[in-house]
Amino acid sequence: MKTNVGGIDRLLRIVVGLVLLLLAATGQVGAWGWIGIVPLATGLMKSCPLYSIIGLDTCPMKKT
Template sequence: MGTANVGRFDRMIRISLGIILIAMVFVGPKSAWGWVGLVPLFTGLFRWCPAYLPFGFSTCKK
């Protein structure tokens, strides 16, 4: 894994969205698509997003 490229605000949004999507597996529509929430959850927890790499993008403060 590379250096952190996910900033504080981006991280909070990703973790919140991930938890909400995963909760959809157990409550609400009970859709298996909720497991997609693992992607934003893990990218938020590890502060690293591989999709940012090809573009050299980072939301971290320098």
């Protein structure tokens, strides 16, 4: 899987994902809060399938 999620983007995904999951687990938001699994997973894997589809890349790695 190609890495296409860079530093700040990755950090924000992980934080937002964890916050949503925490809020869902404590019952402060509805079931939609479990969607936090998606940004958390993409942040941890450093790859976003949607970014691949639309050709976006926030990773500062050199292109070869």
